[in-house]
Amino acid sequence: MARYVCTLLSETALSAAQKESWLALAKSLSITITSTRALSDRAEDYTITLPPTLEFSELKAAANPICLENHVDICLQPDNKYRKGKRLVVFDMDSTLIRQEVIDMIAAYADVEDQVSAITSLAMNGKIDFNESLRRRASLLEGVPSTVFESLKSKIEITPGAKELCKILKREGYTLAVLSGGFIPLANWLKGQLDLDYAFANTLEISEDGSALTGKVLGDIVNAERKAHLLRQIAEEKSIELHESLAVGDGANDLVMMKTAGYGIAFNAKPIVQEKAPARLNTPSLQDILYILGYTLEEQTALLR
Numbered sequence: 227m228a229r230y231v232c233t234l235l236s237e238t239a240l241s242a243a244q245k246e247s248w249l250a251l252a253k254s255l256s257i258t259i260t261s262t263r264a265l266s267d268r269a270e271d272y273t274i275t276l277p278p279t280l281e282f283s284e285l286k287a288a289a290n291p292i293c294l295e296n297h298v299d300i301c302l303q304p305d306n307k308y309r310k311g312k313r314l315v316v317f318d319m320d321s322t323l324i325r326q327e328v329i330d331m332i333a334a335y336a337d338v339e340d341q342v343s344a345i346t347s348l349a350m351n352g353k354i355d356f357n358e359s360l361r362r363r364a365s366l367l368e369g370v371p372s373t374v375f376e377s378l379k380s381k382i383e384i385t386p387g388a389k390e391l392c393k394i395l396k397r398e399g400y401t402l403a404v405l406s407g408g409f410i411p412l413a414n415w416l417k418g419q420l421d422l423d424y425a426f427a428n429t430l431e432i433s434e435d436g437s438a439l440t441g442k443v444l445g446d447i448v449n450a451e452r453k454a455h456l457l458r459q460i461a462e463e464k465s466i467e468l469h470e471s472l473a474v475g476d477g478a479n480d481l482v483m484m485k486t487a488g489y490g491i492a493f494n495a496k497p498i499v500q501e502k503a504p505a506r507l508n509t510p511s512l513q514d515i516l517y518i519l520g521y522t523l524e525e526q527t528a529l530l531r
């Protein structure tokens with residue numbers, strides 16, 4: 227019988243009510259809990275088997291409202307060697323590894339915020355696709371000094387827990403990449419900050435004299451499909467199987483890479499993304515991903531020394 231692991235995760239210590247909400251769900255669906263393990267006072271693992279009549283997708287759908295009502299994340303995945311035995315993690319950048327959206331920061335810098343947010347809302351309402359919205363937003367940046375990225379670096383806030391997470395994963399031998407629909411100067415900078423192995427993002431053309439942005443985007447646009455393609459490319463280059471990979475992001479354009487990877491985590495994502503992603507994490511710290519990968523707090527602390 228297939229075994230799964232359910233990780234219960236909360237921003238503060240798990241309450242009796244949070245645990246009870248999960249246990250009541252498990253009982254109502256005739257799920258057998260074969261073992262439990264505390265990863266910390268905020269995270270617990272339950273090894274489970276499902277009755278033959280219950281599909282894994284049904285369990286996942288039934289867990290969604292429990293998560294919302296009880297402010298708890300219920301992460302479900304097969305209990306096999308790939309859970310802790312992953313070797314590659316790919317991250318989205320904006321609102322995932324960093325707290326801001328870089329396009330909004332550039333728009334504020336160039337004083338074109340209203341125009342940029344009008345295009346963003348067209349894209350969000352499905353009126354234009356990602357490539358078109360990126361080209362239109364980039365065109366508003368024509369004439370912006372090419373030093374813009376340099377001056378934004380000091381304003382970027384790296385997400386809490388990102389440094390600790392990446393440090394531990396590197397020590398564990400993981401390959402790490404940022405795959406961003408944003409811009410390469412900042413993705414490369416972040417790669418240095420977090421000691422990542424790869425950075426892929428979009429390139430904005432610079433004028434011949436090097437002084438300003440031309441408003442044009444160069445090369446392949448990093449959109450949802452391209453992110454999934456880059457994940458496959460890195461995996462192949464490093465001889466890593468796709469089920470040994472994890473994708474983390476917050477946007478709808480991260481869902482394809484999440485489905486391509488062995489596992490996907492929606493980090494403080496929009497409700498629709500949380501619903502469609504393999505797993506959700508709604509605590510403030512990216513380090514909590516390590517609980518989902520099966521590391522106890524003790525193991526995490528030892529790896530940070």
Ligand SMILES: [Mg+2]
Nearest residue numbers: 318320321477
């Ligand atoms: Mg994002």
